[in-house]
Amino acid sequence: MFRPDHIFDTAFEITSDLLEKEGIKAVIFDIDDTVVPHGSERPDEKCQAFINGLKAAGVKVGYISNNPLKRDPFFAPLFPLAHKPSAKGFLALSEKLGVRPENCLVVGDQLFTDVRGGINSGMKTVKVEPITGYKDAFIACKRVFEKILMKKYKKEIGK
Ligand SMILES: [Mg+2]
Incomplete structure (x- = not known):
């Protein structure tokens, strides 16, 4: 129930070929530890080169974060304070980007918020390794359970 469709080391490995193959028209990125350090x-x-490359290939891009932090306007449209894994922010972005949920791909470093939220929204998902080892007690605790599940999912997906 938390299993991502794909597992990559970094978000920057996603190619427009993969997106095309899977019928993806929009990518919704988690920000912290997915496209920039926490x-x-x-x-x-x-990050800019990668995102601009996706956009140049005709892919729509949006951002979702549980963090209230004000970000550079590059990260737009952004749905902040999203309470992931709630589907609300993901679905709002899908509507804003004009792409149906099944044609959206969610990319994030956390299984229990990003991947779960994407699944809750009927979207495809990619789990990436966090860019930094950000130290926060709650996140660290989630990482322990995440590791156990990721071992299983990597085996199932054949990584
Ligand atoms: Mg994150």
């Missing part, structure tokens, strides 16, 4: 307000060059 708490970063701005995208770095690598």
Whole structure:
């Protein structure tokens, strides 16, 4: 029930070929530890180049975060304070981007918020490794359970 469709080391491995093959027209990214280090307000060059590449290939892009932090306007449209895994923010972005949930891909570093939220919204999902080892007691606790499940999912997906 938390199993992602794909498992990658980083979000930057996603290619427009994969998206096309899966009928994906929009990608909804978690921000913290998925496209930038936790708490970063701005995208770095690598992040910008990657996202601009997706957009140039005709892919719509949106962002979702549980964090209330104000971000650089590059991260738009953004649904902040999303209370993931609630489907609300994901579905609002799907509507805003004009892409049906089944043609959206959610990319995130956390199984219990990003991947679960994507599944709750009827979207495809990618789980990536967190960019930094951000230390927060609640996240650390979730990581323990995440590790156990990821071992199983990697086997099932054949990674
Ligand atoms: Mg994250």
